Amino acid sequence: MSTASEAIRFSDGDAYERFMGAWSRLVGASFLAWLAPAPALRWLDVGCGNGAFTSLLAERLEPLSIAGIDPSEQQLAYARAQPSLREAQLLQAGAMELPFGAAAFDSAVMPLVLPFVPVPGRGWPRWRGWCALGAL
Ligand SMILES: C[S@@+](CC[C@H](N)C(=O)[O-])C[C@H]1O[C@@H](n2cnc3c(N)ncnc32)[C@H](O)[C@@H]1O
Numbered sequence: 840m841s842t843a844s845e846a847i848r849f850s851d852g853d854a855y856e857r858f859m860g861a862w863s864r865l866v867g868a869s870f871l872a873w874l875a876p877a878p879a880l881r882w883l884d885v886g887c888g889n890g891a892f893t894s895l896l897a898e899r900l901e902p903l904s905i906a907g908i909d910p911s912e913q914q915l916a917y918a919r920a921q922p923s924l925r926e927a928q929l930l931q932a933g934a935m936e937l938p939f940g941a942a943a944f945d946s947a948v949m950p951l952v953l954p955f956v957p958v959p960g961r962g963w964p965r966w967r968g969w970c971a972l973g974a975l
Contacts, residue, residue, distance in 0.1 A: 847955070850910075852889035852917020863891035866951055871895060879903045880945040885934045886952030890918030890927075896948075897923040905941070908932040935961040 849855060870892075878901040887893045888906030905927040909915050915929050932938045934949065934956045953959055968971055 845911075846896060847909040849888060849955075850869070850913050852914045853940050855889045855914060856917065860889065860891045863951060864890075864895060867892040868924065870948075870950060872886065876946060878899060881943070882906070883908070883944040883947040885937070885947060885949040886955065887918060887929065888914045888951075890914075890921045890929070892948075892950045893918060893927065894921055894923045903945075904928070906930070906944070908934075908937070934959070945967075949969045 865922065879900055880900070881901070881904045882896050882902050884893045884896065884907040887909050888911070890907065892907060893907045896902055905924070907918060907924075907927055907929045908919075908931070909916075910931060910933045912931055915931060918924055918927075918929050928936060930953075934952065935958060
């Protein structure tokens with residue numbers, strides 16, 4: 840039996856946009872409406888992919904800063920080309936090896952990523968102090 844991470848490859852930001860982008864933004868908008876976060880926070884988007892959800896953070900929340908990480912350089916390349924993410928810090932990294940210090944963020948999210956992380960709990964201690972708001 841294959842795992843979700845073996846079965847699905849995230850190697851094309853355009854393809855992700857065609858098949859998933861609109862759905863990601865749709866569910867992401869509901870997620871943010873439910874969270875109702877304060878403005879001017881420092882956000883981390885773990886597994887930001889092609890930036891579909893990350894752009895909602897930029898466009899709707901008046902963030903102080905946005906960082907996103909994802910293992911896929913192809914997805915990140917698409918995200919870096921989005922006008923709303925011009926000022927975001929978008930780095931290649933995985934959820935189990937978060938390349939940030941403990942006080943780097945106010946809020947961290949991980950939308951539509953959990954099934955793809957081999958050991959989801961690894962690295963989460965680093966989330967303490969970031970007011971980890973939610974993972975879908
Ligand atoms: C379904 S997409 C979700 C992308 C984005 N969060 C969204 O809402 O559109 C899953 C993402 O998880 C990323 N991913 C896979 N393994 C990961 C890991 N170990 N740590 C962080 N992200 C991972 C993939 O590269 C992909 O971009």
